[in-house]
Amino acid sequence: MTTRLAPPPVAAPAWHVELTPPAVAMVWLGHGRRHEAVAVPGVALAEGEVLVAIELATVCGSDVRTVAGHRTVPTPLVLGHEFVGRVAAISGTVRTVDGSRLREGERVIWSTTAACLVCDRCRRGIPQKCRELRTYGRERLAPRWELTGGFASHAHLRPGTAIVRVDEATPAEVLAPATCGTATAWAAVDRADRVVDVDGAVVLVTGAGLVGLTVSAIATDRGARVIVSDPDPARRALALRFGAAAVVDPGDPARPDDLARAVAAVGGTEIDIVIEASGSSAAVETALCEVGIGGVVVLVGTVSPSAKIAFDPEQAVRTLLTVRGVSDYSPDDLAAAAGYLHARHTAYPFAQLVGERMPLAEVDAALAAAGPGGPVRVALAPGL
Known part of the structure; x- marks a missing residue:
């Protein structure tokens, strides 16, 4: 997976969203160090960007390997790339993978990456390998883009993120892992x-x-x-x-x-x-x-x-x-996975793959619980 050392320049903000109470991001400082909570009182949304209130995030094995020192990432950063949430704010017109217009209040999942959609790789149908790729849960914390990963109360989505609308009935434990596994x-x-x-x-x-x-x-x-x-x-x-x-x-x-x-x-x-x-x-x-x-x-x-x-x-x-x-997936794969879970999540025990829900502040304990011998997934719920 390609990881940028710093995000590229961003467009001028079109809308500043004040958050009361402030959003909270759990920031990882590096191997052997605990996460620290960072308050984000406002988010500057540029045209085509979306703010999502995270309902649930799950801990992937790659998150565990990262904090164990087995993967190199730029720090400080907000880990987490499996998530489901609800749209809190939209700047301009944003469309989901099926082409329909995204609305505030809708329940969504989104891709682990944001692609430029115009480079040669994007045109070849492999936007997950975009030459200007930005990856949620892998980007260094930066001004005006602090909410970059799933271990936070909110996520700040960039243009080029594949967004899929999901139903209200499917459990969050089923939907969150859809964005990765x-x-x-x-x-x-x-x-x-x-x-x-x-x-x-x-x-x-x-x-x-x-x-x-x-x-x-x-x-x-x-x-x-x-x-x-x-x-x-x-x-x-x-x-x-x-x-x-x-x-x-x-x-x-x-x-x-x-x-x-x-x-x-x-x-x-x-x-x-x-x-x-x-x-x-x-x-x-x-x-x-x-x-x-x-x-x-x-x-x-x-x-x-x-x-x-x-x-x-x-x-x-x-x-x-x-x-x-196969490394990651295309937007169509994400939409198909969501449709599959909607249709078949009761046929197999998908919800049981996720162990206990833990508060966002206990992210270090969640990462430890998700290690070898633990459940398939551990969940972090900002609402707890």
Whole structure:
């Protein structure tokens, strides 16, 4: 993911919004330091910008890795990029992904990035890799743009942010992760489907975090026979509740043929699609070795530096292998993910993936709770 060291110059404010009480942003100062609360009494909105009151934010694994020192980001900053909220103010005319005009008071989710929409990458349909990219939860705190991440009471959205209107009935715990994990999962399944028809395919998902579990549900609903691989027995049990037809433990040396047995158990002869959602180098190697002739491997889990792996180009040629990388998602993926959750969130226990709600002031405790061995997601609720 591209991270700017400082935001580019911003347009002159068209509207100054006074906030009473002030907005609050929890600012991270760097590795080994606790967050500090910063009051923001007013926000200067330029043309096309939006102020959103955050209803709920969830802690992503990348937030945990950042505070642990495994990712480099410019500090001080406001972390958090999974969120749902309500529009508090709009400057000018702003449209949602479906082209309709955004109104104050509407419940929304929004993309983790803001793109220029005019550079060559944006025109190619990959705005998440825009040459002028700004990323919520990754930008250094700056004057006139303090509300840059999800661990705050409000978010200041820049032009080029994909905004999706959401319904009132779907729980916030379901919607907040859509802006990272769910939309990324949708994109991963979609990109695989462009190479191999997901309907009827044998799909191996490595990693049963939020992305992997959501991939399992989406692929199952699209007719796939899904096998989920994860070393955690609790996560394997959870995968069965998210549509997996079989689960395997990749780290059990006593059962080296478990994957082959699982493929046979779901009525397959080989693996057609692998979606690697764990970020483990060993899982990437398994994906490349185990996918069948003409298959596709979608790599989505490796979002921080990892061990290098061996790659056999002859094998790739002879097996007609396709390897695709998925990093974030397009605006259409976000809209599709929101629609999927609206339609199917009661079919799978999406709401149960989020543990307790914690007050915004307890962000450090929330990050600790979201670490290894914790729930899939922990939530921060500014209203508590």
